[in-house]
Amino acid sequence: MNLSILYRGDLSGCNYDCPYCPFAKRKDSREVLAEDARQVQRFVAFVTAQPAIRFKLFFTPWGEGLIRKHYQQAMVALSRLPQVERVAIQTNLSCRLEWLQQADKEKIALWTTYHPGQVSRERFLDQCRQLDAMGITYSVGVVGFKETIAEIEALRTLLPSQTYLWVNALKKTADYYTTEEKDRLMAVDPFVPYNMVHHASAGKACRTGHTVISVNGAGDMFRCHFVKEKLGNLYEGDFRTALFPRPCTNTTCGCHIGYVHLEELGLYDVFRGRELERIAPR
Numbered sequence: 001m002n003l004s005i006l007y008r009g010d011l012s013g014c015n016y017d018c019p020y021c022p023f024a025k026r027k028d029s030r031e032v033l034a035e036d037a038r039q040v041q042r043f044v045a046f047v048t049a050q051p052a053i054r055f056k057l058f059f060t061p062w063g064e065g066l067i068r069k070h071y072q073q074a075m076v077a078l079s080r081l082p083q084v085e086r087v088a089i090q091t092n093l094s095c096r097l098e099w100l101q102q103a104d105k106e107k108i109a110l111w112t113t114y115h116p117g118q119v120s121r122e123r124f125l126d127q128c129r130q131l132d133a134m135g136i137t138y139s140v141g142v143v144g145f146k147e148t149i150a151e152i153e154a155l156r157t158l159l160p161s162q163t164y165l166w167v168n169a170l171k172k173t174a175d176y177y178t179t180e181e182k183d184r185l186m187a188v189d190p191f192v193p194y195n196m197v198h199h200a201s202a203g204k205a206c207r208t209g210h211t212v213i214s215v216n217g218a219g220d221m222f223r224c225h226f227v228k229e230k231l232g233n234l235y236e237g238d239f240r241t242a243l244f245p246r247p248c249t250n251t252t253c254g255c256h257i258g259y260v261h262l263e264e265l266g267l268y269d270v271f272r273g274r275e276l277e278r279i280a281p282r
Ligand code: SF4
Pocket: 014, 015, 016, 017, 018, 021, 022, 023, 024, 025, 062, 063, 064, 092, 115
């Protein structure tokens, strides 16, 4: 059995201050951090106790997880389990990186996001160079504000050619981009058109709820982060009975972490096994 799990626990604090983000400079209390650590450890224990399942695991915290030791330790431990094919996390890449030396580098991966205004381009690139030197695979992403396009283009010229740079498109306003701006973004990220629309998903086949699930810190299972109907609990009874193919019940799906599993888009063929950490071959 193959199972991808998107894990999002209680942690919501972040050391960055992105103006558009509700988690900017939010500080988790000591109690929240302790509970989050306990829940992450429980999740690691669960995966450890399931040798017959082939897992792909993806931490998608609200805030920044990798500045916390318990996420680093969980990533290292999970990467070393034979039943884990991949363990990845979304991160602003501000943390120290030596801990990655302890991980199975073939199996650990990072979804990194560059936030101009929060970190210098050079500092971010230096972190990327450290990952390259360690042999850690990662994608780099940037939020595609109009005023950031020139910076995105500059970053593309400075990253190694094999590093995939994705863009998260702004799509709250129709026609936010001019045709010229769209062309410039597509020159950086050939797959950004998938991210420029809300995909009509109602009634369509989506792997979530069957071979992909979302789990919170308490173990409550959902098909994805966007459909709020609870499927069961990972830690109670046989969670497998809740997993079967079912159509999407939302009207649209507009985030990579969701629509990448929408079958009609064929994105598993594009990402070739690296759909969670968003690494497209170049
Ligand atoms: S780094 Fe991410 S979580 Fe932190 S403030 Fe920026 S967008 Fe929010």
